[in-house]
Amino acid sequence: MRSQKIGTVAFWSLVVALLTYMTLPTIVVLMTSVNPTEILAFPPQGVSFDWYVKAVTYPDFRIAFKNGLIVTACASTLALIVGSAFAWLIHHYDFRGRGLLEGVLWSPLIIPHFTLGFGFLLLGGAFGVQQGYVMIVLAHMVLVMPFVTRAVHVSLANIDPALARAAANLGASPFQVLTRITLPLVVPGMAGGWLIAAVLSLTEFTASLYVTGSRTQTLPVAMYNYIREYADPTVSAISALLIIATTLIMLVADRTIGLRRVLAIDTH
Amino acid sequence: MTETAIIHPSKEAGSAVDIVRVRKDFGSAVGVADVSLTIRNGEFVTLLGPSGCGKSTLLGMIAGFVTPTAGKIVVDGADITDLEPYRRDIGMVFQSYALFPHMNVHDNIAFGLRMRKLPAAQVEKEVARAIAMMKLEGFEARRVRQLSGGQQQRVALARAIVIRPKVLLLDEPLSALDKNLRAQMQVELSELHRKTGLTTIFVTHDQGEALSLSDRIVVMNKGAVQQVAAPIELYRQPANGFVASFIGEINALPPGRCELKDGTASLVLPGVGPLVFPTAPATGFAPGRQVRAFLRPEHVRPVLAGEAGPNVVTGKVEAHIYQGSHTITRVVVEGIGLVETRVTGAEIVASAPVGASLGLAFDLSEAVLLDTAD
Amino acid sequence: MIQKRPFFITFLAPAVLTAVILAAAIFEVLQYSVREFVPGSLNVGGLTLENFARINRPIYWWVLADTFFISLLTAVFSLLASYPVAYALVRAKKDWVRSALVSLSITPLFTGEIVRTFSWMLTLGTDGFINSMLRKLGLIDMPIQLMYTRFGVVVALVQFSMPVMIILLATAIAHVDRDCERAAANLGASPSAVFWRVTLPLTLPGILSGIVVVFAWTMSAFSTPQLIGGGKILMISNLAYLQGFSVLNLPFAATLSLIALVCALGSLALMKTITGRIERRLAVN
Numbered sequence: 067m068r069s070q071k072i073g074t075v076a077f078w079s080l081v082v083a084l085l086t087y088m089t090l091p092t093i094v095v096l097m098t099s100v101n102p103t104e105i106l107a108f109p110p111q112g113v114s115f116d117w118y119v120k121a122v123t124y125p126d127f128r129i130a131f132k133n134g135l136i137v138t139a140c141a142s143t144l145a146l147i148v149g150s151a152f153a154w155l156i157h158h159y160d161f162r163g164r165g166l167l168e169g170v171l172w173s174p175l176i177i178p179h180f181t182l183g184f185g186f187l188l189l190g191g192a193f194g195v196q197q198g199y200v201m202i203v204l205a206h207m208v209l210v211m212p213f214v215t216r217a218v219h220v221s222l223a224n225i226d227p228a229l230a231r232a233a234a235n236l237g238a239s240p241f242q243v244l245t246r247i248t249l250p251l252v253v254p255g256m257a258g259g260w261l262i263a264a265v266l267s268l269t270e271f272t273a274s275l276y277v278t279g280s281r282t283q284t285l286p287v288a289m290y291n292y293i294r295e296y297a298d299p300t301v302s303a304i305s306a307l308l309i310i311a312t313t314l315i316m317l318v319a320d321r322t323i324g325l326r327r328v329l330a331i332d333t334h
Numbered sequence: 335m336t337e338t339a340i341i342h343p344s345k346e347a348g349s350a351v352d353i354v355r356v357r358k359d360f361g362s363a364v365g366v367a368d369v370s371l372t373i374r375n376g377e378f379v380t381l382l383g384p385s386g387c388g389k390s391t392l393l394g395m396i397a398g399f400v401t402p403t404a405g406k407i408v409v410d411g412a413d414i415t416d417l418e419p420y421r422r423d424i425g426m427v428f429q430s431y432a433l434f435p436h437m438n439v440h441d442n443i444a445f446g447l448r449m450r451k452l453p454a455a456q457v458e459k460e461v462a463r464a465i466a467m468m469k470l471e472g473f474e475a476r477r478v479r480q481l482s483g484g485q486q487q488r489v490a491l492a493r494a495i496v497i498r499p500k501v502l503l504l505d506e507p508l509s510a511l512d513k514n515l516r517a518q519m520q521v522e523l524s525e526l527h528r529k530t531g532l533t534t535i536f537v538t539h540d541q542g543e544a545l546s547l548s549d550r551i552v553v554m555n556k557g558a559v560q561q562v563a564a565p566i567e568l569y570r571q572p573a574n575g576f577v578a579s580f581i582g583e584i585n586a587l588p589p590g591r592c593e594l595k596d597g598t599a600s601l602v603l604p605g606v607g608p609l610v611f612p613t614a615p616a617t618g619f620a621p622g623r624q625v626r627a628f629l630r631p632e633h634v635r636p637v638l639a640g641e642a643g644p645n646v647v648t649g650k651v652e653a654h655i656y657q658g659s660h661t662i663t664r665v666v667v668e669g670i671g672l673v674e675t676r677v678t679g680a681e682i683v684a685s686a687p688v689g690a691s692l693g694l695a696f697d698l699s700e701a702v703l704l705d706t707a708d
Numbered sequence: 709m710i711q712k713r714p715f716f717i718t719f720l721a722p723a724v725l726t727a728v729i730l731a732a733a734i735f736e737v738l739q740y741s742v743r744e745f746v747p748g749s750l751n752v753g754g755l756t757l758e759n760f761a762r763i764n765r766p767i768y769w770w771v772l773a774d775t776f777f778i779s780l781l782t783a784v785f786s787l788l789a790s791y792p793v794a795y796a797l798v799r800a801k802k803d804w805v806r807s808a809l810v811s812l813s814i815t816p817l818f819t820g821e822i823v824r825t826f827s828w829m830l831t832l833g834t835d836g837f838i839n840s841m842l843r844k845l846g847l848i849d850m851p852i853q854l855m856y857t858r859f860g861v862v863v864a865l866v867q868f869s870m871p872v873m874i875i876l877l878a879t880a881i882a883h884v885d886r887d888c889e890r891a892a893a894n895l896g897a898s899p900s901a902v903f904w905r906v907t908l909p910l911t912l913p914g915i916l917s918g919i920v921v922v923f924a925w926t927m928s929a930f931s932t933p934q935l936i937g938g939g940k941i942l943m944i945s946n947l948a949y950l951q952g953f954s955v956l957n958l959p960f961a962a963t964l965s966l967i968a969l970v971c972a973l974g975s976l977a978l979m980k981t982i983t984g985r986i987e988r989r990l991a992v993n
Contacts, residue, residue, distance in 0.1 A: 070418070070899060081796045084789050085812055088870055091827030092816070094837045098830050106830065108840040148726050151719035159713060161720075170727040176972050177734070178928025180945045181965040184952065185733030188740055188962070208730045240714035262818075269820025272930040272945075286822040293826060293935065302830065305823040312818045320811070399890055419893040420902075426894045432887035436909045445905075446895030497895060 099302035117303035130288035141206035142263035149214035183276030197279030214259035221255025350533040356405030367557040383554035425499030431490040433478040440474040446497035464496040605669035618703035631676035637693040740962035759963035779926040794877035817871040828864040880914020920979035
């Protein structure tokens with residue numbers, strides 16, 4: 067019994083150590099963001115929000131944030147519409163070429179983001195819309211769509227198929243079944259998928275680096291360019307804001323729609 | 335539950351398992367309430383009860399997967415209450431069998447022996463013996479998922495007995511099998527028990543399995559032991575209303591008073607009149623005592639309406655439940671309520687149609703008399 | 709009239725259009741990879757296999773080998789670091805512990821690579837957190853070099869990959885039949901024997917898919933080697949970016965991007981074969 071207790075303590079110490087490793091960089095970034103001096107100091111030599119002020123007033127970041135919001139809103143909403151329709155389609159129908167279509171649309175999960183970004187850069191060049199919003203939105207949409215499709219597909223799979231038959235038996239047309247039965251039941255999945263898509267799009271960097279130009283760059287690209295030029299904690303402040311924002315969104319998502327279900331992590 | 339229903343632990347020689355005032359609380363709920371039980375060497379004992387009665391929790395405590403809140407468990411004279419499961423030497427067959435899917439039949443059976451670091455030659459010898467005993471020859475290299483339900487059951491048994499356990503625990507092992515296989519496996523379990531002489535504790539909610547397999551049956555409800563008895567005694571002399579209605583079908587008559595007049599014992603039911611005991615009255619009979627009589631459907635005989643006689647009451651047929659070899663007929667009798675009678679064949683369906691009146695003769699010599707409080 | 713497949717075309721059309729756009733983008737990469745490089749120009753020449761032949765030089769082989777090596781190290785260490793966390797996440801007895809572990813291990817997935825890479829730069833730098841702490845504790849006099857090293861890159865990449873690894877392992881661990889573990893204990897297996905002989909083998913499919921997914925993922929990592937490697941550590945992504953945006957050799961950049969894609973697809977195909985075989989043997993699910 068005693069050796070078992072020692073083992074338990076050792077195991078949980080290991081888990082805590084690993085979680086510390088996972089969260090250490092986040093803690094470091096939060097520390098540096100409130101440090102008043104330009105030079106790194108641990109622990110911080112005071113608490114100041116000067117870097118936050120500089121971060122939110124820096125023109126490049128303001129423009130990039132606005133660009134990012136436009137791109138994210140368009141890309142995740144498009145992904146939501148197309149991805150939900152596609153999820154419904156593959157849940158209900160089998161058709162020729164379905165495997166190929168699924169393969170292509172799931173592939174952004176595997177394709178390196180720089181390959182994809184490069185592809186959209188070249189495609190934009192071919193149509194003369196290089197580094198314009200259209201290509202950025204399309205690239206982001208393609209990248210985040212698998213997450214929406216998956217979330218909606220999981221929701222659809224959890225609906226008792228007898229419900230649609232019962233509705234039809236009671237006189238509902240296919241359109242009425244879709245809008246009165248199916249849609250209300252997959253709204254949580256769609257909302258969860260949209261949130262994940264939005265967060266991923268907002269923070270996407272590698273593909274964005276390829277497809278954006280200096281006028282259309284998104285926040286992560288602007289941050290990257292800043293890091294390469296300057297070494298002050300402005301980016302710490304921006305990072306801290308992003309960390310807080312994404313964590314809050316994810317907490318809200320988890321509370322309201324069950325993130326674990328959307329991500330299909332079942333621990334029971 | 336009555337006080338007498340608890341079998342207090344005895345120190346008699348030959349007891350294999352002593353469960354002493356064992357209790358398990360789940361938060362504020364009681365899982366098992368102060369159960370004491372002694373199981374003799376070589377005995378086949380069944381824990382029987384509806385789901386949630388605490389039988390599986392009790393089994394889990396014997397195996398070491400559930401820690402008792404209070405009490406102790408003694409196996410072969412040694413207190414094992416705080417022993418880790420893997421040091422207990424208690425064999426177990428799980429409801430799901432829990433065969434290791436990543437090992438073949440041979441390695442599943444050899445697992446326990448290997449954990450005991452037995453020499454390889456001896457492992458092979460013991461495994462071969464177990465395989466022969468469970469008639470699994472030729473399946474050694476099979477993956478367990480390729481086996482039928484009955485074969486999986488045999489592997490699980492072989493795996494449990496090959497370690498020569500002090501006690502064998504069976505957790506509803508037949509519930510996953512279809513009806514025909516279940517009957518066959520019951521026979522095989524009996525045979526295995528006879529051959530090995532292993533002290534066996536069997537958990538089930540199926541009274542048929544319990545009645546046919548056990549030396550003794552422990553009936554549990556709501557965490558407490560209701561009665562411990564051999565199958566025949568349990569059927570004939572249930573200790574309380576729960577046991578009476580849980581084992582087989584039974585008619586509960588309304589409360590009445592025992593009377594002894596001119597050497598004739600009778601039970602007086604208000605609004606019905608006296609029912610006479612034809613022979614010596616059943617146990618529990620005492621003049622003046624308020625009792626409830628319980629009577630099995632086979633001891634209620636339908637008679638033609640109007641046919642007079644002792645202990646005949648008349649009611650209205652409510653329904654027939656045809657069951658092949660016999661028919662159960664439900665009759666509503668004024669002053670008594672619903673009474674079921676059981677006769678062979680199906681003639682009664684035609685002779686006493688639903689709605690017709692039907693006389694019922696009560697054979698009180700087989701009645702069980704219990705306190706009205708039970 | 710009975711509509712056999714309501715909404716079929718309506719719902720199919722946007723998906724097909726999206727797939728065509730995506731395929732066109734990838735086709736552009738393919739198309740550029742077989743074009744002649746015209747120095748000093750962004751326009752490309754005629755068809756050629758020259759770009760693929762060019763890979764066959766030690767300097768490029770070295771980058772490829774390094775990419776493989778870093779990805780493999782990351783996958784292995786990610787597995788070792790994630791398994792205990794995933795195990796705790798599934799098996800913790802208290803509900804709030806499980807929720808806390810899920811939140812702590814999943815949220816880093818959503819902060820984005822730039823934020824995470826930048827955080828590691830602050831942690832690993834010469835004046836960074838680790839060096840400051842070590843100096844405060846008097847363990848070192850001179851800062852140790854963590855940035856621009858393979859070690860630093862792997863440390864950051866392992867942390868990035870852990871959320872995905874944890875999700876895959878947690879799912880596998882959650883699917884282990886607890887009765888199998890109880891049966892092993894009942895047969896005399898100590899807790900460690902139960903783990904090594906039952907739990908671990910039964911989670912093998914999850915382990916393998918975790919390793920391969922992280923391997924493929926890391927192969928296409930860009931910002932971490934770019935910023936933490938700082939040009940001293942080059943992975944195939946950094947080489948492609950360098951060729952495309954500094955040398956302006958778009959065809960060769962396309963070739964490298966294509967090779968990265970093939971490697972990612974290849975590792976996935978490999979995983980499908982291996983896990984498929986194991987799952988058939990276990991016949992689980």
